[in-house]
Amino acid sequence: MGDRVAASLSRMFEEERLVFWYDADRDMRETFETLTLGGVEKVEIDNNEFGLKYRILRQEPDQKFLIYKHGPEPKMQDNWLLDVQLATSVFKADQAAIWVQELDIPTQHDAAVRDHMEFYRSQKRLDRLKQFETDKPSAGVSEIRRKMLAVCVGADGDLDTVVEALLEDLSQGKDAHLRLIERSGLTEFLWKQIANAYGYQADSPDFEDFAIALFQSAYHRALGDAGQLNAEALLTFRRWKNSRHNGEAFEALSGRYQDILKIPEDLNGRDARTVVAIDHFEEIDRHLIRSLVTAMSEQTVSSVEVLNWVRERRQSHWYPRYEHIYQAIAYATEFQQALSTANLSMSSATDGLKRYVGNWYKLDQFYRKFIYHMQASAQPSLLSSLYESIENRYSNSFVLKVNDLWQDQIAGLSEWQFSGYERQQDFYLNQAAEYRRRDQKVVVIISDALRYEVAEECLREIRKLNRFDADLKPMISALPSYTQLGMASLLPNKSLEILEKSGEVSSFDQSTVGTANRAKILAKGRDGDHTKALKAEDFMNMKGAEGKELFRDNHVVYIYHNRIDAVGDKLQTEDRLPEAAENAVADLIKMVQKLTSANFSNIMITADHGFLYQHRPLDESSFSVAEPAGEEVLVKNRRFVVGRGLKEAAGLKIWKADQLGLAGDLDVSIPNSVNRLRVKGSGSRFVHGGACLQEIVVPVLRVGKQREADVSKVDVQIVVAGKSLISSGQTAVMLYQVQPVSEKQHARQLTAGIYASDEELISDLHDVTFDFNSENAREREMPLKFLLSRAADEYNNQDVFLKLKEQIGKTSHSEEIASHRFQLKRGIKTDFDF
Template identity: 50%
Template sequence: MTDRVTKGLAAQFDKHRVVFWYDPTSEFREAFEGLTLDGVEKIEVANTEFAVKHRILREAPKERFLLYREGARPADINNWLLDVELANGVFKADQVAIWLGDLGLPLKFEDLVREHEEFFRSGRRLEKLKTVIRGDDTKSTLRLRMLSICVGSEGGFDTVVEALLAETAEGRDDSLRLIGRVGLDGFLWDQMARVLGYRAQKPSVGDFAITLFKSCYRSAVGGDPILTSDALVFFRRWKNNRNAAEVFAKLSASYAHVLSVAEDLAKRDFRTLIEVDHFEEVDRAIIRALVHEVSARTVAQADVLNWIRQRRQSHWYDAYRDLYEAIGFAAEFQQAMSQVTLGMTSLAEGVQRYAKSWFRIDQLYRKFVWHMQKSGQATLMRELFEQVENHYVNSYLLRLNEAWQVHVDTADTWSAAPIQAQRAFYREHVGEFRRRDQKICVIISDALRYEIAEELLGRIRSLDRYEAGIEPMFGSLPSYTQLGMASLLPNGDLQIADNDTATVLVNGQSSQGLENRKKILATGRTGDRTTALKAEELMGMDKDQARALVRDHDVVYVYHNLIDATGDKQVSEDRVFEAAEDAIEEIVRLVKKLNGANAANIIVTADHGFIYQHRPIEESDFSSATVDGDIILFRDRRFILGHGLKGNHGLRRFTPIQVDLQGSVEMLIPKSINRLRRQGSGSRFVHGGATLQEIVVPVVKINKKRQSDTSAVEVEIIGSSNQMITSSQISVRFYQATAVTEKTQPRQLRAGIYAQSGELISDSHELVFDFRSDNPREREIPVRFLLSRQADAFNDQDVILKLDERHAETSHFREYRTARYRLKRSFSNDFDF
C-alpha cells in the first residue's frame, strides 16, 4: 500500500508543486506519517489554513508541499484553500485514485477508470498503458489505447480490428473475451459502427468479417457497399499487409463459399474483374477465361499483357504466377506468329534472319512450355497448349525448316558466308583477343541454342557494369557434341574417326574427354598458357584459386553441361526447358566468378543447338526414307555416318569435303525436322541435323566496365488540372518516362496520400513500372485513391501524394516523388463511390 501511495504521489508531484490529500476515514494517517518524499514538505491542515497559505505562498513559494487533511473535503464555500487546490492537484488514496495518480491522469478520468477497473487490475496492462498515454488524450482516445493493449496491437483502430480478425482466423476469441471482461465491448462495437459502418443486433467479429468481405466485393464489382468508405480503405490496407497475408487468405477462403462467390463470378465478364482480388476464386476465373480467349485468339496480345500486368497486384499472384506467365508468353507467341514471314533466298540469309528475329518464336514457345510445366496445371492449360503446340510445330518449325531445306538441298558446300563457320571460332574469336595479348575465358555450354543464349545476353546486360553482344556462327555438320566441341578448339585437320565411335580427331588427336581437349588447346598459339576445366571445378574454387587460374593462363576453356545432359536422355528430355532456365542461372554465376577472378574478357558459346517438341512425336515426324549405304558406321536420331551412303527424298548426303572436314566419313542428314528411329533414345529433344535451331550457334562476348551503367526508369505524376480533391476519392495517372531496357531497369514504388504531419489518409498501392513499350501511352498506370475518415481532420488543407521507394529488400522506404493537392471536400459526398 505504502509503495503504491508513494508512486501515486510522485506522479502528482511530477505535475504540481502543491498536492492536497483528503483522508475521510483516517485510514491513511499511518501511511502519511511514515511517508518520505524527496524535496517535499509534509503539512497537516487542521484549522491552520491561513498559516499554511502563508507558508506555501509567501515563505516558500517555490518549494513543494503535501497538504494532508483528516476528514472529508470541506464544501467549496468553506474551503479557505480552494484557490490553491484549483491551481494544483488533489491526490486520492483509494485504488482508483492510485491508478489515476500512477498514470498521471486528472480527476476527469475517474469515471472511466471506475467503469473499467478490471483493466487496471493487471500490472502488465497498467505499465503498457503508461508507456503509450499522452497528455492530450481524450476518454475516447484512452479507451482506444486500452483496446489496443487488450488485443496486443500497436497503432490505431485498424490494428485492433486486424488483431481480432487474426484471432477469428485461428478460431480463438481470447482478446474479445478480455475486452468484454474489462467492459470495453460496448466501446468496440460503437467504434465499429462509427468508423466502419458495421451495425448488428448481435455483433460479432465473425459476422463483421463476412460483412466486410461482402461489402468490399460488392463495391469492387460495381454494386453499392454495405459499410463505409473507411471500411474499404481498411480492407485494402489489410489485404496488402504482408504480415496479415495468411490471415486474409484463410478468411477469404472461408467466406468465398458463404458468399457464393464462384456462382457470382460465373455470371461476370472477366474484364470487369481485373482489379478485384478479394477471393482466390477471382484469379481462377480470370485464368480460365484467359486460357479460353487466348486459345481462341479472340483477344489482342497488348490487352492480355496489360491484364496480366494488372494482376501482378493481386494478393494471389504468386500462387498463379506461372499460369499468368504462360498465358502471357502464349499471347506474345501468337502475335509473333501472325507477323512472321519465313522466306529466304540463301543459307546466309536464313541464318541472319533467324538470328535477328525468328529465334524469338522458339524462345516464346520455350518460355510458354516451361511456365506451363512449372504451374502443374496441365488439364487447365490443355486447350491453350494444344493451340500453341500445333501452331509452333506445323506453322513455324516445319514450315521454316522446309523453306530452309530447299537451300540445304541445293548447297554444294556447307557454308553460309559471311557468317563465320564454327571451326573458325578459335582463330577468329579467341585469336581476336590473343593477337592483342589479352587474356580470354571461354564458357562452352553444351546445347545452349541461340535463343537461350539471347535470353542469357539480356540477363548479363542487366547486370551493373557488364556489356555484352551476340552474333551467330554457322555450326558444323552433323550438329553433334563431338564435332561441335572439336570445332571450337584450334584445328587444322578436323575429321570424324573411321569407326563406330563418332569420335572427332583434331590433327590426328582424339578430342574426346577433358584431357585430350587440354592437349589440343595447347597447340593454338605458340607461347600461350592454356587450360580447360569443368564448370563444377571452377565453381568449387575459392577466390585465390580462381584468381590464380586466370593469372596463370592466357586462354581458359570452361565446359558446362546441363541442357544436353538433361535433354539427351529419354527419361528426362521433357525437362530440357527447365534445364535451360537453370543453365542461364549457372552461366551467370560462372561469368561473375570469372570476373571476380579478374577475367575482363569472356565468351559464351555452344557446340550445337537442338530442336524440341513438347508433345510426343507423331509417326509422321519420323523419316520414312530408307537408309542405304555400303558401310553404316554410326546411327543417331538426326544423322548417319558411313561409307558409300546414298541420299534420297528424305535424306541429304554430304561428303566430308562438302562440310569442310578431312577424312573419308560421309553422312546422311534427315530433311527438315524428321527423326530417324533409334531404339532406347528420346525423340522430342534431338540434334545432329541441319535445321536452323541446331546449327545457328551463339557467340556471346562479355566484358566488364569500370563505371556503373545501369539506372532505373523515372516515374512522373501526371497532375490534374485543378490539383484539388473534392470527394472521397481521386484518380491519378503515373507515367513511366522511358521504356525498360537491359540497362534501364524497372522501378517499384508505393503510392499514398498523406497529411503534412505524415499521417496516411488514403489506401496505399504497390506499383511496378516495368513497361518495355516505346509507345508512351502504354507506359501509364491509372490509380484510384480512396480517402479514409482521418482525412476529415485535414479538410481545407494541403495534402501530399507521395511515391516512396523501398530500400533494397528491407522494410524501409525513401521518398521518391511528391505532388501537393488541396483537400476541399464537402462532407455530404463522403460516400459517393
Template identity: 40%
Template sequence: MSSLSAVLPHLEQGFDSQRLVFWHDADGEYAAELDALDLSGVTTVRVENNEYAVKNRVLHDEPVSKFLLYRGAPVPPGTGNWLLDLELAYGVFTADRTALVSQDLGLSGSGIDQVVRDHEKFFRAAKRVQSLKVLLATDDDADRLQAKMSAVVLGQREHSMLELMRALLIENARGAHAKYDALAEQSLDGFHWAGVAKIYGYEASEPSVDDFVLWMFRQAINGFASDTPGALRNIQLDFASLRNDRRSANALAVLARRAAESLDYANTIEDAALAELVGNDLFEDVERKIISVLTQAIVERTMGAREVSEIIRSRQSSIWVDGYRELYAALAAASDLLSELATARFEIASFDDGLDRYRKHWFRIDQLYRQFHFAARTTEYAGPLEALRVEVEKHYANRYLYELGNAWQQQVDAVTDWRTVALRSQTRFFTDHVEPIIRKGNRKAVVIISDALRYEVADELGSRIRQEDRFDAELDAMLGVLPSYTQLGMAALLPHKTLAHSHDGDPVLVDGQRSDGTANRNKVLAPVDGFAIQAEDVLAMPRSELRELYGAHQVLYLYHDRIDAAGDKARTERQVFEAANDALRELVDLIKRLTNANATNILVTADHGFLYQDTALADASYLSTKPQGDGLVVTNRRYVLVRGLKDDPAFRKFEPEQLGLSSDLEVQIPKSIHRLKLPGAGSRFVHGGAALQEVVVPVLTVNKKRKSDTRPVNVEVLPETDKITTGQLVVKLFQSEPVGEKVQARTLRAGLYVGETLISNQPELLFDQPSDDKRDRYQSARMLLSQDANEFNNRTVEFRLEEQIPNTTQWRVYQRAQYLLKRSFTSDFDF
C-alpha cells in the first residue's frame, strides 16, 4: 500500500495558495489511508456521487473553509463531471510520481509528464531536481524543460544551444568526454542531437561531438553557404561567438588545429593568393601561409612597405595573432628597414650635416635593425625569417654601416676640433640642461644615465613615455666625447670645468677629482647639493623612502646599466637588443616611480652609444695594422690612448686639447667602423670610436602633466540606409583621426538589438589606423541577422558599438544608430 508521506508535502503546498484542492485517485490507491491524513485546518471530503452536496457545502455553507476533495474512482468526462468548473479553476492534484514531479516543477504544459516519465533517473536525484528548479519558468514547454535538464547535467546556468554546445566543445578540446557521457546516461543525447539538427542543420547517422566539430569547420571553410539561403545562419553566428568568447576561444583554437590536420587544410591553401587569405583567420595554417608569402615578398621586393604594413595591421585582429605578434613585428621592421635603405643616399656635406641627418633620419635604420632582431629572437616560429635575416644583414652591415661609416669618416677627418654648432657638447650637459632647472634654487632635477642608451633606443623610450597618460617627453641630442667610452662619458655628464685622463688613462679626473664609482661621483656632486645612486637601488625603494631621498637633494644622478652590461661581454653581446628592451621597460618604470615621488624635471641621457651587427665580422672589418707609440696606455677595439703616438693612415689621431681634455694622452680612433682585433674581446658590440651611432648621445626631457592627455580614438557610425530589408546589414564606420602616441587604438563590439535582445552576430572591430589619409580609416561591420530577428519584423532595431569597461567583463554603449527592420521574407536569410 502506498504511503501518504510522499504526498503530504504536495498537498500542504497546494493549500498555501488556495482553499480547495481536488485529488484524483482513479484506482483508489490512497482510499484506505485517507482518514489518517493529517492536514491542519483542512476538512477532507470524499466525493462519491454527492457532487451537488459537496459543491453546495464548499461554495455556500462554508465559503472560506479549506477542503481536500478526494475522488477515489474514475471521474466522468466533460459535462458528466459536476465539479468540472471548480477543478478548472483550482486545478487537479494527482499522486502518481510523474504528476507529483510535474507539479513540484510548477509545469503543466503539453508533453511535460512524458519528459518526466522518460527521464525517471534524472528526477530521482534531489540535488539535480533542485538545480533544475532554479532554471525553470512556469511557461516552459517540454523542449525547454529538456534543454534545461541538459544544462544541469552539463553544469551550465544557461540552456541555449550555444551554451550547451560550448560546454561540450570545451570538454572535447581537453580530450575528455565525461559531460557528454553524463548527457547520454540521462537519455538526453538524443534530444541534444535533434536540437542540433533543427537549430544548426547538422545531421548524421551516428552523431558525435568529434563529427560535429569537423562538420562545423567544413561549413566555415565554405563560408556557411547552403542551398537553402540562411539555413546555416545559426551555426555561423554561434561559431563566431564560440571563437571570440574568452570562455571558449582556447578550446576552439585546439579544435581548429585538430580539424585543420584532419582536413589537410594547409595543402588546400598552398597555391592560394594573398588577397584570398588576408581576411581569413579560420585556421592557424592561414597565419603561417600569410607570413611565408609576406616574407618572400619582402625579400624579393615585390611588395611595398605600406602594403606590408597594412596587411600586418589587418592581421592584428586574427584569433591566432598572439602567437605571431613578434614575427609580424620582425616582418614590419625588416620591410621598413629595406624600404628605407632602398632610397637612402649617404651623402654628407659637412660634419654638422652628418650629425643633423643622423638624428633626424638615419637613426631610424639602426632602430629598425634592432627591432627586427629583437622580434626575430623572441618569436617561437622563426623559421620563415632565415632568408629575411640574410637580406637584412646584407643591406645593413654591408651597405648601411659601411657606406655611412666611410662617408662620415671623411667629415671626421676634416675637423680640427671635436665640436660643432649643430649639437651641444656632452661636456656641457650639466651647464646646458641641469643648471637652468636648479638655478633659482626652488626646482629640483633628476638625471638618469643609462649606459650605452643609443640615440635610437632613447627615441623609442620617448615614444613609450608619451603613450603614458599625462607624460610628455622631448628628445634632443649632444655630441658625445671622444673616445666614446664609459669612464669619459660618465665624467662629462658631471658638473665640471676640466676633464682629464689620469696617468694610466682611467680613472677620468673631473676638476682633478676621480669620477669613477658612486662614492667619487657623490663628492663631485656635493657642491651642487647632488646625490648619486644606482637605479636598481631606487627601483627597490619603498615610495616613502624615495620621496625622502628626492626631497633631501637638489639634484639626483641615477646610474642605470643594462645595455652595456650585456654588450661588453663576448658571451652576452648578442643579447644586447634583448637588454635594450629590458632597459626600456625598466626606464619607464623608473620614471613612473620618480614622478610618484613628486619628481617633475627628469632628464634621461647616456655616456655613449654603440655599433652593433649581428653577423660575425669579416676580416676586412678589422684593422691589419696595430697602433704604434712610445707608450701605449689603453688599447681598446675602437680607441687607443697613447703617449708619443706614431701616425698611421688607418687611424684618426686627436691631441687631447682637440677633444677638450686636459691631459698628455693622445687619442687614436680606427677609421669608419673598423675594429682592432683583441684576444678574448667581443666584436659585434663596440663603442669608443667616432661613428655616428657612438657619438650622437640622447638627452630626453620628461615631464608629467596635471591633466589626462591620452584617449581612445574617435569612431563614427555612418548609416547609408535606415532600413534592414535582407538577412544582413553592412554598416560603414569611420575612424575620425589617426592613432598616435596620445590618441590610442580602440576595440569595439558591434551588434543589432531590439531592447536588450541581441538579434545578430557580434563582431569585434579594431580601430588602430595611423594613416593621415581619411580613405584609410574607413571600415565596415557586416551584421548577420539571427533567426530570432524574425520575431521583430517592422520594429525599430538599434545598431550598437560597445566598448569593454577596463578591468571588467562588462561592456558599455559607445555609439548607436536606429534602423527599421522591414523584411518581406520572400528569400529568408538572403545574402
C-alpha cells in the first residue's frame, strides 16, 4: 500500500505544489508517517489552519507540501483552508482512489472505478486498461467503460470487437466473459451501448437473442428489406463474417440459426438471382446450386449468366466447401456453350483434323474437367440432373457424331497418313533429332495416354510459370493406337513390326518392350550420341547434382511417364481417369521445372496415344455387332484386332501392315467410329487402339526457358462517374481490370475499403478477385458498394480514400495498388450516439 500511495502522490506532485489528504477512516496515519517524498514537506492539520496557511502561502511559497488530516474532510463552511484546497488537488487514499491515480484519469471520472470495483481486483485487467489509457486517454466515463468491456472479453477496444469476442464465446457455448461483465457491473452499460450502436431493443436483453437478430437483420438488409437492427449492425456483421479468424464461429452460429430463422423455407420462394451476392447461410449456396443445375439442365439460363454467378460465388464464405461443385457447373457451362457454337462437319480428313485441334478438343477437355470436379465434390446428387444432360450430349451429340463423320472420311483411305501432319513414326527423325542437327541436347518426356486436350491444359499451366514458354502441335499416332506401337514409333525406328503372339513391337529386329530395350533402340539414333532412357519416378528421385550429371553426360534423354494409362487401363480404376489426368499435368509441371534446374533447355513432351473416355458405363449399342474372324486372330483388344487373313465385316475396317507403315504380313481390324469389341475382363469406358480423333491425335509440346521475367499481374483501376463526393451512408464505384487474364497476365486478389487520412478504415472491407479473361472490356468491370461505419462521422467534411491493397506474399503486410480521393460531406450523422 505504501508504495502505491507514494507512487500516486509522486505523480500528483509532478503537476501540483500542494496536495491535501483527508484520512476519513483514520487508518492511514502509519502510512503517512513512514512516507518519504523527495522535495515534499509533510504537515498535519490539527487546529492549526491559520498557521499552516501563513507558512504555505507566505513563508515558503515555492515549497511542495503534503497536507494531511487524521479524519474526514470538514464541511465547506467549517473548512478554513477551503480557498487553498480549491486551487489544488485532493489525494484520496482509498483503493478506488489509488486505482484512479494509477490510471491517471481525472477525479471527476472516478465513477468508472467506484461503480465497478470487481473489475479492478485483477492486476492483469488493470494493467491492460492502463495500456489502453496510455495509448489513447479517455474523454469521459463512457469511454473508460467501453475499454473495460474490451478488457473483460480480451478484445481490442471498440464495441464491434467486443461483440465479435462474445460471438466467439457463444459459438463455443461459453459465458465466462459475460459473467465477468456482470460481476464488474457493466451489463447495463453493455446493453445500452449495443442498443445505441445497433438499434437492438429488448425488455430482457440476451446475447443469443441479439446474435439471432444480427443474422436475421443482416440477411434481410442484404436483400434490400427492412431489418430489426440498423446499417451499422450489418457492417459489424460483414466484418466479423469476413475475418479469417472468425470462420469457425460464424459457421457454427450460421448453421444453428439458419433453421431457427427458417432460411431454407424463405429461399424456396426467392429467385436465385436475388441472393447470388449473399453468403450469410450455407443453405444459400445449396439453393443457388440447385437453381443453377435445374436452369442448365432445362437450358433456361445463358452461359454468361452462369459463369458470372459462379465467379461471384468465389467471394462466398462457403465457396471452399462447394468449390468443386461450382467448378463442375462452370465446365458444364463451357461445354454447353462450345457445343452450341461448334460446326460439327468436315469436308475431308485433313479438315476434320484441323477442326479437332482448332476447337473440338475443348469439348473433350470441358467434359473431362466437369467429371473430375463432380467426382471431387463428393456430392454428386446435387449435380445428378446436370450430369445426365452433359453425359448424353457429350456421348451422342459430340463424340459419336464427330467420329461417325470422321469414319466416313477415313473409310476409303488406302494409307494411314495425312497431308500437313507429322507421323508418329517420323518423330525422332523429324523432331527430336532436329536439335541434334543443331548440336543441341534434348530431353523427351513420353507420357502414356497424354491426350491432346490434356497436353493443351499442360501447355497453359507451363506458360503461367515465370520465364517459361511453350508451343503445342499435333501429330498422328501409329495405328493401332496402343502403347507398344506408340512407344516404338517415337524411337529411332526401322522395320516396325507387330509380333504375332504377343502384340509386342520390334524395331531393328529387336524388342522395344521395357525401358532397357528402348534404351538400346534410342542409342541407334545417331552415331556418337550418348543417350539415356529412364522412368519418370527415377528422374524425380534424383538429387540436384545427379540431374546435372544426366544433362552433362547425355545428348538425348527419353523419360517415360505413366499416370493416365496406369489408372485408365484397369477395369477397377478406369472411372478415376479424370483425376489421373489432373495428376499427370501436375507431374509434368514439376518435371519440367526440375529439368530446367538440371540445365535442360530443350524439352519435348509427347505421347504414345490418346484415348476415348465416357464416364457412364456403355450400353449395348456402343459395341460392334461384328465379331472379328479370319485365318488367325492373334491379338484382340477393345478397339483393335491383329491377325492374319482377317475378313471384312460390317462395322470393321481392315488394314494391311504396309498401309499402316509397318513391316510383316499381319492385318489390323479397327471397329468403326467409337464402337468397342467385347473383351472379357477389360474396361470399356477408357479405351484406345482405334482410329477416333481422340485416340490418334497426339501432342508434341515444346518447352523453353526465357532469360527475362515475363509474368505479371493484371492492372486494376478505380473508375468514378461524376463528382468524387460521398454524401450518404454508402457509395458505389466501378473497379476495372485493364488486361484480360492470360498465361502471362495473372489474376490479382485485392482488398478494397475506404480509409481516412490517418489510415482508419471507415467502411466495410471487400475481398475481390480480378481474374476476368474476356477480351470485352465491359466484361472486366466490377461494381462495388461500400457501407460507411460510425467512425466515418469523425471525418465528415474531410478527404477520404478508396484504396485497393494487395497482400505481400504470405505476410501480414500489404501494399497499396490503387487509390482514389473522395470528399466526405454528409449532412446528417449516423443514427447512434456515444
